[in-house]
Amino acid sequence: MKKTPQGVIYAAKVAKYLFLIFFTLIAVGPILWAGISSFKTYAEINSSALSWPSSFRLDNYRAAFQYAPIARYFLNSVIIVGISVLVTVVLVAMCAYIISRFRFTLKTLIVLLISASLMLPAQAISQPLFAIFQKLHIFDTKAGLIIVYSAMGIPMSFFVMVSYYKTISTALEESAYIDGASFLQTFLCIILPLAKPGLVTIALLQFINTWNEFYFALMLTSGDSARTVPIALNYYMGTFANNYSALFAAVVMTVLPTILLFVILQKQVVESLTAGAVKG
Amino acid sequence: MKKKTGNRFLGLTLSGLMVLGLTACGNSAGGDNGTADQPAKEETAAQGTETSSDEKIVLDVINYHVGTDYAAEYYAYLFEAFQQTEEGKNVEFHFEEIPTTDAFNQKIKLLISSGDLPDIVFNGGNNITELAAKSGKVADLTPYFDADPDWEALFDETSLEFNMVDGKIYGVPVSKEISYIYYNKDLFAQAGIEAPEVAYADWNAFFEACDKLKAAGITPLGMDTADSGWLTNLWMSALIGTNGEAGNQWMNSMYPTEFNTPEVVAAAETVQRMFQEYTTADAVGGKYDPMATHFFNGEVAMFPNGPWMIPDFSETEKAPEGFYDKVGIMLMPGKGMEMVPTPGDMVGASEEEKIKAAVDFLKFETKPENQIKALEMTGLQPVSNGLEIPETLIESDPLMAQVLEIQDQAEVTYGQNQAYWYQNTIDTFSTELPELAYGNITPEEFCNKLSESAKKNQE
Numbered sequence: 001m002k003k004t005p006q007g008v009i010y011a012a013k014v015a016k017y018l019f020l021i022f023f024t025l026i027a028v029g030p031i032l033w034a035g036i037s038s039f040k041t042y043a044e045i046n047s048s049a050l051s052w053p054s055s056f057r058l059d060n061y062r063a064a065f066q067y068a069p070i071a072r073y074f075l076n077s078v079i080i081v082g083i084s085v086l087v088t089v090v091l092v093a094m095c096a097y098i099i100s101r102f103r104f105t106l107k108t109l110i111v112l113l114i115s116a117s118l119m120l121p122a123q124a125i126s127q128p129l130f131a132i133f134q135k136l137h138i139f140d141t142k143a144g145l146i147i148v149y150s151a152m153g154i155p156m157s158f159f160v161m162v163s164y165y166k167t168i169s170t171a172l173e174e175s176a177y178i179d180g181a182s183f184l185q186t187f188l189c190i191i192l193p194l195a196k197p198g199l200v201t202i203a204l205l206q207f208i209n210t211w212n213e214f215y216f217a218l219m220l221t222s223g224d225s226a227r228t229v230p231i232a233l234n235y236y237m238g239t240f241a242n243n244y245s246a247l248f249a250a251v252v253m254t255v256l257p258t259i260l261l262f263v264i265l266q267k268q269v270v271e272s273l274t275a276g277a278v279k280g
Numbered sequence: 281m282k283k284k285t286g287n288r289f290l291g292l293t294l295s296g297l298m299v300l301g302l303t304a305c306g307n308s309a310g311g312d313n314g315t316a317d318q319p320a321k322e323e324t325a326a327q328g329t330e331t332s333s334d335e336k337i338v339l340d341v342i343n344y345h346v347g348t349d350y351a352a353e354y355y356a357y358l359f360e361a362f363q364q365t366e367e368g369k370n371v372e373f374h375f376e377e378i379p380t381t382d383a384f385n386q387k388i389k390l391l392i393s394s395g396d397l398p399d400i401v402f403n404g405g406n407n408i409t410e411l412a413a414k415s416g417k418v419a420d421l422t423p424y425f426d427a428d429p430d431w432e433a434l435f436d437e438t439s440l441e442f443n444m445v446d447g448k449i450y451g452v453p454v455s456k457e458i459s460y461i462y463y464n465k466d467l468f469a470q471a472g473i474e475a476p477e478v479a480y481a482d483w484n485a486f487f488e489a490c491d492k493l494k495a496a497g498i499t500p501l502g503m504d505t506a507d508s509g510w511l512t513n514l515w516m517s518a519l520i521g522t523n524g525e526a527g528n529q530w531m532n533s534m535y536p537t538e539f540n541t542p543e544v545v546a547a548a549e550t551v552q553r554m555f556q557e558y559t560t561a562d563a564v565g566g567k568y569d570p571m572a573t574h575f576f577n578g579e580v581a582m583f584p585n586g587p588w589m590i591p592d593f594s595e596t597e598k599a600p601e602g603f604y605d606k607v608g609i610m611l612m613p614g615k616g617m618e619m620v621p622t623p624g625d626m627v628g629a630s631e632e633e634k635i636k637a638a639v640d641f642l643k644f645e646t647k648p649e650n651q652i653k654a655l656e657m658t659g660l661q662p663v664s665n666g667l668e669i670p671e672t673l674i675e676s677d678p679l680m681a682q683v684l685e686i687q688d689q690a691e692v693t694y695g696q697n698q699a700y701w702y703q704n705t706i707d708t709f710s711t712e713l714p715e716l717a718y719g720n721i722t723p724e725e726f727c728n729k730l731s732e733s734a735k736k737n738q739e
Contacts, residue, residue, distance in 0.1 A: 041597055042573075042597045042598050043573055043576065043577070043597070043598055043599070043600075046569050046570045046572070046573035047570075047573055047577060067347045067348055068347055068379070126390055127390060127393055127394055130390060130394055130396075131394060134396075214383075215386075218378065218383055218386065218387055219386075219387060219390055222376040223376065231379070231383075234347070234379035234380045234383055235346060235347030235348065235379040236347060236348050237347075237348070237379065237380050238346075238347050238348035238349030238350060238352065238379065238380065241348045241349060241350040242348065242569055243347075243348040244569070245597075246348070
């Protein structure tokens with residue numbers, strides 16, 4: 001076998017690292033840029049997007065707290081998004097399993113109904129939701145938003161999970177049943193651990209979608225008790241008076257804990273994503 | 281394994297501490313309701329909208345003048361000051377804050393259709409008066425105007441007509457919108473140009489000055505295309521509105537659908553030339569803020585805008601120290617000035633007692649003293665004509681006083697697209713401007729696209 005020349009190996013290594021650096025920059029660049037901009041003045045931000053701040057002062061962070069109830073909205077976001085992710089994952093994990101594995105009379109109708117809800121634009125359902133929520137006294141509550149976000153997240157997550165369950169061999173369940181496992185034991189002890197990558201995927205999708213959701217957070221709330229971070233960020237965008245410096249400071253403060261948490265749990269997330277691989 | 285668990289624990293503790301820090305800082309600054317500088321924001325008067333036990337009348341208000349909004353401080357003052365008056369001492373406000381007019385307009389349209397309007401309905405830029413009036417959810421204010429001739433006399437006919445639907449008044453106009461040109465005196469001097477006292481006689485004289493500025497290495501004009509192309513809209517409206525009677529009439533008509541008129545095409549042609557010869561390289565695709573920074577930094581000589589920009593000239597966060605003194609004001613060529621009545625605030629209350637309290641607030645808002653206060657604090661132009669300008673304003677804010685003086689010298693007034701055009705046409709204007717600027721489409725094609733877009737509203 002002919003040996004690969006040293007130069008080619010070296011070039012391949014350089015190319016690999018350049019490629020990795022390029023994608024790291026694409027991913028981290030905007031966050032770094034927001035971080036640097038959070039120390040710049042209005043004039044510095046508008047004069048040059050890529051310049052360095054003249055000094056690292058904390059005035060913008062002070063202003064961020066002065067203009068908007070950012071802390072409260074952040075905590076609301078954590079609660080609402082956290083619970084809605086949990087609700088979506090639990091419901092979809094069960095529902096998608098039944099749909100993917102069993103045949104029953106109303107199966108097609110249920111799948112059709114779930115598909116149909118994917119087509120509904122938010123604007124079309126906002127008024128009925130507004131009226132129903134007022135009647136049920138859940139307007140302007142965290143519970144109201146959790147219900148909406150969970151319901152909105154279910155259709156997409158459902159299809160992801162149905163596809164995922166279909167990749168798991170039915171032989172595993174049959175073996176479990178032969179060994180005397182009940183339906184619940186099979187689902188909880190055999191299927192769910194294998195479905196971890198799918199569940200993590202839908203949890204991440206649901207988290208991203210609901211963390212950034214603005215429309216329902218605005219329409220279905222009227223006070224500070226249930227409003228979320230995207231609305232807080234609007235406080236810095238007044239008519240003829242945008243305060244980008246404070247906006248960037250607020251963005252950094254609200255994004256940093258989430259990123260940090262993800263970095264810390266990164267190993268678990270990656271492990272979950274690869275846990276489904278069935279060893280031969 | 282132990283190390284892994286330790287790291288995880290440390291990380292989670294750090295995240296938790298950050299969240300706690302965020303909360304602690306927030307509470308110390310703004311309390312539960314956040315915005316520290318928004319008095320009376322607390323959900324006053326218990327909950328809901330009913331009269332509370334101590335006979336206070338509770339008025340629901342959705343307020344978009346919050347956060348960094350240019351009028352946030354003024355409206356905070358206004359609500360508080362009203363409660364100190366005889367009419368307002370028994371009134372309490374229950375606020376919902378909605379930052380930005382875009383978000384406000386989205387929500388208010390939902391509330392109009394659901395019939396859950398607040399008792400005082402601010403008008404957030406988009407003209408919602410007709411929509412609200414036709415829904416039957418806002419009060420007819422004509423009887424209140426009829427019963428108080430002194431109040432009615434504060435408004436001119438045009439402003440009231442702008443707020444009428446089927447002959448009834450639904451909105452109380454609180455200001456007028458005007459715009460003109462700001463210029464940098466230093467840059468004019470550097471180019472050896474003497475600025476006109478009121479305005480250039482015509483557009484030829486204006487472009488001669490632009491050529492001189494250009495020859496001296498100075499970029500003459502501030503323009504933009506993004507976010508509805510506000511600055512370019514002001515130039516284009518002026519070019520049409522000062523182009524004879526036909527142009528002026530066109531620029532004063534609501535919801536035009538035919539843009540292929542000689543005046544509009546000529547204006548589009550000039551705007552194309554302005555982009556190609558007289559503005560900054562980042563104007564195409566640029567939005568208001570960076571363009572304003574060019575003006576603050578002395579990088580462009582002329583900038584069209586309204587009086588709400590004046591407070592920024594002395595704000596050192598935005599403009600260099602002493603910039604205020606470098607700014608001069610002139611009308612558009614041919615003594616033209618954009619002047620449009622504003623859609624007024626409405627009353628969404630249905631109970632007689634609340635309607636009366638809401639009307640009292642609107643009367644307070646439009647009192648001459650408060651119109652002057654609004655002018656001083658925000659640059660909002662008084663809706664009433666001939667108000668006496670206090671000496672203190674002339675001393676403390678000579679530019680603002682000059683604005684009041686110069687507007688009386690306008691010989692031609694006209695509207696602007698954000699007030700008079702259909703929303704989708706405003707969007708088309710903004711999205712097609714770069715194509716026009718780069719010469720990818722002709723002025724005629726540009727106007728055709730605007731016509732096509734406007735006509736969709738009549739299909």
